[in-house]
Amino acid sequence: MARDAGMDYESFYRQSVEQPEVFWAEQARRIHWDTPPKQILDQSRPPFRRWFVGGTTNLCHNAVDRHLAARAEQLALVAVSSETGITREFTYRELHREVNAFAAVLQSLGVGKGDRVVVYLPNIAEAVFAMLACTRIGAIHSVVFGGFAAHNLALRIDDAQPKLLVCADAGMRAGKVIPYKPLVDAALNEASAPPPHVLLVDRGLDPQMNRVPGRDVDYAGLRARHEGAEVPVAWLESNEPSYLLYTSGTTGKPKGVQRDTGGYAVAMAMSIRCIFDIAPGQVMFSTSDVGWAVGHSYNVYGPLIGGATSLLYEGLPTRPDPGVWWGLCEKYGVHSMFSSPTAVRVLKKQDAGWLHKHDLSKLRWLFLAGEPLDEPTAQWINAELGVPVVDNYWQTETGWPAITLMPGLEMKPARLGSPGLPAPGYKMKVIDENTGREVPAGSKGVLVLEPPLPPGCLSTIWRDDDRYVHSYFSHFRELLYSSLDWAIRDADGYTFILGRTDDVINVSGHRLGTREIEESVAGHPAVAEAAVVGVKDELKGQVPVVFATLKQAAGAGAADVARGMQQCVVEQLGSVAKPARVYVVGALPKTRSGKLLRRSLQALAEQRDPGDLSTLDDPAALEEIRKALERGPDQEN
Ligand code: ATP
Ligand code: MG
Secondary structure: OOOOOOOOHHHHHHHHHHHHHHHHHHHHHHOOOOOOOOOOEEOOOOOOEEEEEEOOHHHHHHHHHHHHHOOOEEEEEEEEEEEOOOEEEEEEHHHHHHHHHHHHHHOOOOOOOOOOOEEEOOOOOHHHHHHHHHHHOOOEEEEEEOOHHHHHHHHHHHOOOEEEEEEEEEEEEOEEEOOOOHHHHHHHHHOOOOOOOOEEEEOOOOOOOOOOOOOEEHHHHHHHHOOOOOOOOOOOOOOOEEEEEEOOOOOOOOOOOEOOOHHHHHHHHHHHHOOOOOOOOOOEEOOOOOHHHHHHHHHHHHHHOOEEEEEEEEEOOOOOOOOOHHHHHHHHHEEEEEEEHHHHHHHHHOOOOOHHOOOOOOOOOOEEEOOOHHHHHHHHHHHHOOOOOEEEEEOOOOOOEEEEEEEOOOOOHHHHOEEEEEOOOOOOOOOOOOOOOOOOOOEEEEEOOOOOOOOOOOOOEEOOOOHHHHHOOOOOOOOEEEEEEEEEEEOOOOEEEEEEEOEEEEEOEEEHHHHHHHHHHHHHOOOOEEEEEEEEEEOEEEEEEEEEEEEOOOOOOHHHHHHHHHHHHHHHHHHHOOOOOEEEOOOOOEEEOOOEEEHHHHHOOOOOOOOOOOOEOOHHHHHHHHHHHOOOOOEEO
């Protein structure tokens, strides 16, 4: 077992950045290698780097098979759906059986090493089986969040070019069945590289589900045929890809974040123990969807590699009642819980009595991530739960927390508003966006990482090394990874995140690029130009608000077009992206160089001062916006 017991945060962190090869060689002992690494770090081609070169391992083996000797009868996965009312429990032995059957099914459909498999499933056990079955045989999974609409799915299919798509008949939300299959059919119609087969997980929710003969196959039938199969694991070189996960993409085309195998396994094994404080046999409850980065790392790979029990949840935090999560914590003896500030804000609106009804004596920590954690939310949940709240900062790209406290190692005092200190391996700086020089403590700058990125972080963008370099490493003269977030570091190294250097809206924890919504709205035939900004919303964090100008000969009334714009967004991006308000205006405020002044628009929409207007081209355009806001929207949700 790797050395960590009794180590303090400072020495742990210091070694990780000053002697990375010594540090990570030690951490690599946490996982099973079929062949041990020959070289810990290869930095010969920066900003690329390769961890554990020459070592061979397998994610599925480390997450499942490896535990059979010591904990076959321990629960590995508990999949709870408050929508269907069904709870399914799987021991490590049962998980092993399911994953092997799924892997055999994949092989029977022609899926092999290096092939991509798009997984478009709700938060159900089969999503976990599918992911582990892929990594077992060396296929590359690409999970697409079930809330994404057909167009988004099609974009990801065309980029990943999968051999197979796995989907369910339907998901459920707030008691309503949401059919998935029609979205898949539409996406496959639109895609230029549709896979030859679609594997259907039929939950019996949509009796009308359509099946395309020859293309669509039912999982249940194939599973029955392959039950009891034993599929050998494929030993992969540490740097071979394990999975792709697309970011929401502010530039229109989503980026396929590519994860390696060995580095990711080691990062999961270390972080589940040292950050999330989970020891083998303990229970972790992450409320994330498997379609997000948190779901990949802390619903699937982290807890399972760590020999823990992982709780997966489909449903709302408030149904059947606002105590549902706390009831699960009590029933399964959850040790560490992981959720988002949005979810806590929803619960904060409920009677705290729901929380106190349950025995939460086993719960040690509540981790929150994904968006800034505001003080009232942090203080409320901390006081009601009586356990420390650990804010942690990360990105899809990093795959695990970059800034956090490490209760599994040494719990340092938290500072409200800050996720804490750099995680092991992250060489972090806050620099001036113009000069590239480090800013003094207490000053705002761009948060950057010095290469090499630690194990677990993205290795590249799928089939686009240039885009990897260009998107992340080309912002400064020095070769630095830009997080594209503003930050302030205090004198003790606590880092505060101040928001993004680009424009992204966060609606109930879902990240939406304003550019994407703008593109969608502008697709309406009557729209000339549109600007989308995120406007503060008490419940959802932010909501998208549209300001648009119409083409001269549009003919249709403003209200009709506004409604049409909302429809475009719902059809192309999904209902999470639906604009809350649409204003049809005569002109949009722009800079002299023709850039939309989104920041001023947002400020006005939030009844704030529009700020620096020195670059404004036409002051009349701003007046237009003020008047429109006074008059009220042409269409409201
Ligand atoms: P894209 O890169 O396609 O625009 P995204 O950045 O919106 O997608 P994620 O990778 O899921 O999608 O989000 C990472 C971002 O979320 C961070 O860069 C940061 O802005 C924000 N974030 C995450 N955790 C925290 C946190 N604890 N505090 C403040 N902000 C956070
Ligand atoms: Mg991002």
